[in-house]
Amino acid sequence: MSKTTRRDFLKTTGTLAAMSTLPLSMVELAFADASRNFTFAYISDAHIQHISGTKFVRNWDRGLIRAVAETNLLVPKPEFVVFGGDLAQLGTKEELDHGAELLSKLNYKMYCVMGEHDYYLDLGEYWSKLYGPQHYSWDHRGVHFVVLNSILTYDDWTFNRWPSAAQRMLEMAGLDNPNGSPFMVGEKQREWLKADLAKVQKDTPIVVFSHSPLQKIYKGWNFWTEDADEVQAILEPYDRVNVVYGHVHQIQYNQIANISFNSVMATAWPWPYPQSYAQAEHALPKLTIPMNRADPFHERDATGWQFIDVNTGRVALRYNLYNNTSRTVAFNPKTGRPEDSLFQDPARMIDPQVHY
Amino acid sequence: MSRLSMIAALVVVLAGLVAGIDVRADEFTKADLERWQKEYMSVVEKGRALWTSPELGTNGVACAQCHPNAANTHPETYPKFQKQLGRVIALREMINWCIRQPLEGEPLKLDDPKMIAIEAYVAYERRGVAMAPGKH
Numbered sequence A: 001m002s003k004t005t006r007r008d009f010l011k012t013t014g015t016l017a018a019m020s021t022l023p024l025s026m027v028e029l030a031f032a033d034a035s036r037n038f039t040f041a042y043i044s045d046a047h048i049q050h051i052s053g054t055k056f057v058r059n060w061d062r063g064l065i066r067a068v069a070e071t072n073l074l075v076p077k078p079e080f081v082v083f084g085g086d087l088a089q090l091g092t093k094e095e096l097d098h099g100a101e102l103l104s105k106l107n108y109k110m111y112c113v114m115g116e117h118d119y120y121l122d123l124g125e126y127w128s129k130l131y132g133p134q135h136y137s138w139d140h141r142g143v144h145f146v147v148l149n150s151i152l153t154y155d156d157w158t159f160n161r162w163p164s165a166a167q168r169m170l171e172m173a174g175l176d177n178p179n180g181s182p183f184m185v186g187e188k189q190r191e192w193l194k195a196d197l198a199k200v201q202k203d204t205p206i207v208v209f210s211h212s213p214l215q216k217i218y219k220g221w222n223f224w225t226e227d228a229d230e231v232q233a234i235l236e237p238y239d240r241v242n243v244v245y246g247h248v249h250q251i252q253y254n255q256i257a258n259i260s261f262n263s264v265m266a267t268a269w270p271w272p273y274p275q276s277y278a279q280a281e282h283a284l285p286k287l288t289i290p291m292n293r294a295d296p297f298h299e300r301d302a303t304g305w306q307f308i309d310v311n312t313g314r315v316a317l318r319y320n321l322y323n324n325t326s327r328t329v330a331f332n333p334k335t336g337r338p339e340d341s342l343f344q345d346p347a348r349m350i351d352p353q354v355h356y
Numbered sequence B: 001m002s003r004l005s006m007i008a009a010l011v012v013v014l015a016g017l018v019a020g021i022d023v024r025a026d027e028f029t030k031a032d033l034e035r036w037q038k039e040y041m042s043v044v045e046k047g048r049a050l051w052t053s054p055e056l057g058t059n060g061v062a063c064a065q066c067h068p069n070a071a072n073t074h075p076e077t078y079p080k081f082q083k084q085l086g087r088v089i090a091l092r093e094m095i096n097w098c099i100r101q102p103l104e105g106e107p108l109k110l111d112d113p114k115m116i117a118i119e120a121y122v123a124y125e126r127r128g129v130a131m132a133p134g135k136h
C-alpha cells in the first residue's frame, strides 16, 4: 500500500462510526508501557478461491484485503503478523500466488501456518516455496513461539487412497466429508517439538500456533487433532503455554491443565458451532461463550481478524469483527482460564450468542 | 345412487379384484414403508450431492462450504420473518437467496426437483428437532 493511499484510508476511517469498528485507541491504552509489551496481529482462513483465468471469488478476496488494510493501521504497530492457514481453497498455485500477493501488502514481518486447504494438492510443496519450513520456532522478547503443521494425517490416506492429487485435495476440503481423515501433528514433529522445547526454561511463556485445535472438540468436522493428547503431554511441563489455532472459523477458548487454547476468526466465512448439527455428538469447551450468529445478508458478518498480546505470559485476544461488536478474550489470573471481558457471565450473554 | 353410478362403482371394484389391488386406502405394508423411505432417501442423496456441488452457482462456491451437514440452516424455523426481506418467507426462498448471493448463480424454480432435493437433504440433517416456526 502506498503512503498516499494509506493516509487517505486513515482519513476516511477517522470518523466516529469507523473508529468503533477499528479500536485503535484501545490498543494505545492497553499498552502504555511499550518497552516490555508488544502486540502481534493474527489473520487466518482467507480461502482464496480461483474461478478461472484471473477471476477469484470476490467475497473471500474482500475479507483478506480488509484484514490486511486494517492491520496496517494498528497503533502501536504489531511487531509481526501470523497468517493462520487456509490461504487457498484448493491449494493451487493460482490461489496461493493470489493470496500471497494480497498478503504482501502487509507492512510487517509475517509468519505462516499450514492449513489443510494449502496442503493436500501437492503436500505443501508450493506453499513451502513461498513461506519456507512447515514447522519452526523463534524467540521474541522473552516469549518462545512455535509453529506446527497440525493438519497431517495417516500416510495410507495421503499416499494410497486417491487416484489423483486433485481428488485428494477435494476430499479433504469438504469439512463434513465422511471420506476425510483426522488431522495430526505426527510423531516426527512431536520429536522435533520435544527437542525444541528442551532448550526452553520452564517459566518462559510459550505460544504454539497450529491450524487445527490441539484439543479434541468435534471429529466430524476435524475440529480435532488426533494426537492432541500426546502434544499436550509435551507442553505440560511448562508453566505458561498458549495454543492459538485457526480452522474453526469461530471464537473458541478453553483451558486444559496449564494450557490456554484460543481460536481465531476467519476472514472468509464463519462456521456453525458443532452443537448446531443435530445428529452429532460434540464437546464444545464449556468455557466458550460463542460468537454472534452470522447474518448472511451482511457479507462480512461473523468474520474478522485479531490482535494479541502476551504481556502476562498468557495471550489476550482482541477480536476485530467486521460486522459485530469487537470482543476480547483474555486470561484471567484469578480463575486461571481465558474469559470474555464482557460476556463470560452467562447472564450477560446476548440472544445472538445462543446457537441451536 | 343412480343406476349409472352403481354400475360405475361395480366396475371399479371388479377392476380392483381382477388386478389384485388392495383398495382399502388406509392400510399399508412394511414393504410400502420401505419403498417410500427409499424414495425419500434417494432424493436426500440428490440433495446432498447438490449441497456439496460447485455446479449450483457460477463461482465454484458450494452450500456446504458455509453449512457443513446443512448446519445453521434451521429448516424447523420456516416460514419465518426475514427482516432483510421485510416479509415471512419459506425455506426455499432463502435457499434461492444463497444461490444468488454467495454462489452467484441463477435461482431455481420453487418447484424444481433440485429445490425439493435440497430441502429434503436440509430437513434430513435436522431430523428429530422440534418444529419452531417463526423462531430466530
Ligand SMILES: [Fe+2]
Binding pocket: A045, A047, A085, A086, A115, A247, A248, A249, A266
Ligand atoms: Fe479454514
Ligand SMILES: [Fe+2]
Binding pocket: A086, A115, A116, A117, A211, A246, A247, A248
Ligand atoms: Fe482448515
